[in-house]
Amino acid sequence: MPSIIAARGVEKIFRQPRRLPGFIGGLRTLFTREFTEVRAVDGISFDIAAGEATGYLGPNGAGKSTMIKMMTGILVPTAGTLSVLGREPHSNRILNAAEIGVVFGQRSQLWWDLPVRDSFDLNRHIYDIPAGRFTENLRYLTAMLDMGGYIDRPVRQLSLGQRMRAEIAMALLHDPKILFLDEPTIGLDVVAKDAVRKFLAEVNRERGTTIILTTHDLVDIEEICPRLIMVDDGKLLFDGELKRLRATLGSRRRLTLEFAGDPGPIILTSATLTADDGAAKHFLLEDESVSLLDVLEELGRGHGLKDVKLEEPDIEEVIRTFYKTKPQLAGAAP
Numbered sequence: 001m002p003s004i005i006a007a008r009g010v011e012k013i014f015r016q017p018r019r020l021p022g023f024i025g026g027l028r029t030l031f032t033r034e035f036t037e038v039r040a041v042d043g044i045s046f047d048i049a050a051g052e053a054t055g056y057l058g059p060n061g062a063g064k065s066t067m068i069k070m071m072t073g074i075l076v077p078t079a080g081t082l083s084v085l086g087r088e089p090h091s092n093r094i095l096n097a098a099e100i101g102v103v104f105g106q107r108s109q110l111w112w113d114l115p116v117r118d119s120f121d122l123n124r125h126i127y128d129i130p131a132g133r134f135t136e137n138l139r140y141l142t143a144m145l146d147m148g149g150y151i152d153r154p155v156r157q158l159s160l161g162q163r164m165r166a167e168i169a170m171a172l173l174h175d176p177k178i179l180f181l182d183e184p185t186i187g188l189d190v191v192a193k194d195a196v197r198k199f200l201a202e203v204n205r206e207r208g209t210t211i212i213l214t215t216h217d218l219v220d221i222e223e224i225c226p227r228l229i230m231v232d233d234g235k236l237l238f239d240g241e242l243k244r245l246r247a248t249l250g251s252r253r254r255l256t257l258e259f260a261g262d263p264g265p266i267i268l269t270s271a272t273l274t275a276d277d278g279a280a281k282h283f284l285l286e287d288e289s290v291s292l293l294d295v296l297e298e299l300g301r302g303h304g305l306k307d308v309k310l311e312e313p314d315i316e317e318v319i320r321t322f323y324k325t326k327p328q329l330a331g332a333a334p
Contacts, residue, residue: 003047004178004210005071009080012041012066012234040066042234043080050177053204053211055225057218057319063234064214068182071212072102085177098127101171101179108163109170110155116166117151120173127174134173141169144199161192168196172203178210179203185217197223222315232323246318254311255283255295260304270295285310 018034041063048054058064069075070082073089073096082089089096103109110119124134142148145165150158158166164184171179181200185193201224203209213225221228221242228245230238238245255271262278270290271283285295292310299305313321 002049003083004050004052004085005046005048005212006083007047007080008045008082010041010044010067010070010077010082011039011079012063012070012075013078014038014040039234041070041077044231044234044236045080046229046236046239048210048212050210051204051208052227053201053225054213054227054229055221056212056214056229056231057221058231059323062231064231065182067231068180068212068214072096072100072180098174099177101174101176102182103164103167103171103180103184104182108155108167110163110166112156113154115152115154116147116158119155119166120151120170123170123173129174133175137173137175138169141172144202145169146195159192161188161195164188164192164196165199168199172209175207176209178212181211181213181215183215184213185215185220193217193219200224218315218319230319230322238322242315242318245322246313252313252317252321253285254313255285255292256309256311257281257283257299257305258307258309260306263303266299266303268295268298270298 015035015037018036044063044067056064056067066075070077071084071089073084073091073093076090084096085099087096109123110116111122114122120138123129124131129137142151145168147162147165147169150162151166155163155166168181168184179200184200185196188196197220200211200213204211204224211224213220215221226241228238228240228242229236254274257266257280259279259281265276266273266281268283270287271285273281274284275282283295292308296305296308
């Protein structure tokens with residue numbers, strides 16, 4: 001499948017003025033400018049195909065937002081090449097804007113004192129959306145994002161969750177081929193987050209909209225994006241499916257054995273004891289080949305086993321483990 005986004009050795013370096021300490025240093029700074037270079041994006045390459053939903057992950061300062069801004073044409077790469085929809089984004093900002101949608105979690109596109117519907121109508125004129133297409137899209141988005149109860153209220157009267165749903169609708173009214181989302185669920189409550197996640201997954205699945213998502217809420221990634229691009233210090237660390245990341249790190253399943261009473265010390269070669277709560281013993285299964293049946297067979301009878309609980313590691317544990325062990329991981333990046 002051809003790439004809709006292609007990055008080749010993309011770099012972004014910011015030059016920041018360096019202020020010398022003290023009063024004399026302040027005076028020297030006025031006449032002798034010294035700069036510090038910060039490499040926010042460092043030689044990153046990847047391809048994203050039409051219809052993919054990709055999570056772009058990394059800790060604060062890893063270069064996520066910088067990369068999003070280069071893909072949307074807001075920033076210009078210092079080096080390398082970047083193509084979005086077959087164009088260089090910063091050189092074709094108007095053409096590019098007509099075919100992408102952008103939602104920045106902490107920046108609003110909506111007019112603060114106008115009803116939501118009026119903001120949408122202004123967007124129709126900006127993007128020159130045909131009346132029939134606009135009406136159909138507005139009806140679909142209003143229903144899917146449950147905006148009927150507040151679409152005629154001023155934006156300033158909306159809750160954060162309502163505003164974010166309106167922001168996403170605004171970005172999708174002109175049927176963009178790519179939707180860029182930077183922290184779309186930041187600050188939302190559980191109900192609002194769930195509504196946004198389900199809608200984005202449906203838009204990707206039903207309409208084939210390509211989604212690029214940066215977030216610190218890893219449940220967003222698990223529910224929306226099968227593919228992960230992970231960065232740190234501006235460098236690419238991993239590009240692939242979540243299941244491949246799990247396989248790279250091993251399963252690290254958690255096993256709890258509950259007994260009718262404290263059976264005393266339980267030692268298993270197939271599992272590592274992590275906590276002993278008397279009648280409950282907690283283990284870690286690090287070998288994927290070990291099954292629950294293997295553990296129970298090794299345990300044997302006569303211990304008064306009452307219940308067994310086996311848990312797969314959640315995505316937060318997988319990502320946390322990856323970043324802790326990344327210097328030792330071989331072959332994690334493509």
